[in-house]
Amino acid sequence: MAALGLNLWNLIAQIIAFLIFIWLFWRYALGPIVRMLDERQARVRASMEAAQEIQQELAATTARNEELLAEARQEAQRIVRQAREAEDAIIGRARDEANRQAEEYLSRAEAALRQETMLARQQLRQEVADLAVMAASKIVRKELDPTTQARLIEETLSSAGSSANGAGDAAS
Numbered sequence: 001m002a003a004l005g006l007n008l009w010n011l012i013a014q015i016i017a018f019l020i021f022i023w024l025f026w027r028y029a030l031g032p033i034v035r036m037l038d039e040r041q042a043r044v045r046a047s048m049e050a051a052q053e054i055q056q057e058l059a060a061t062t063a064r065n066e067e068l069l070a071e072a073r074q075e076a077q078r079i080v081r082q083a084r085e086a087e088d089a090i091i092g093r094a095r096d097e098a099n100r101q102a103e104e105y106l107s108r109a110e111a112a113l114r115q116e117t118m119l120a121r122q123q124l125r126q127e128v129a130d131l132a133v134m135a136a137s138k139i140v141r142k143e144l145d146p147t148t149q150a151r152l153i154e155e156t157l158s159s160a161g162s163s164a165n166g167a168g169d170a171a172s
Contacts (some may be wrong), residue, residue, distance in 0.1 A: 128160035 135156040 124160075128157075131156050131160050 132153070135152055138152070
């Protein structure tokens with residue numbers, strides 16, 4: 001090796017120094033850098049997985065929100081439909097009640113009219129009877145002959161009858 005210009009002890013010392021340098025470089029420089037890069041890569045991977053999980057949760061939450069919103073819309077439509085049905089029912093009941101009251105008032109008015117008509121007829125009969133008694137008393141006082149008496153009674157009854165028919169027609 002001397003012919004080549006190499007010193008064996010120097011070469012061995014340089015190889016040992018080089019190996020020590022590589023070991024020290026690996027131990028204190030490259031090793032920590034590689035470990036730091038590995039740790040950073042692991043953190044980035046964990047962050048990416050967490051971001052994907054969050055994105056999936058967000059998608060699931062969005063889907064649940066849309067379902068809840070659809071359910072809320074359906075519930076609102078159902079409530080509006082029930083309110084309209086209740087409104088229609090209330091209006092129907094009010095209309096039925098108004099019709100019933102109107103019929104009741106009408107029947108009361110008809111009953112009152114019938115009662116007043118009957119009362120008017122009774123008063124008319126009483127007046128006819130009073131007129132008949134008055135006519136009879138006039139006849140008795142004058143002591144008329146039977147034909148004159150009959151004629152006076154007929155006149156009295158016919159005038160009372162025309163009065164009764166007029167009152168009966170007005171009451172109907």
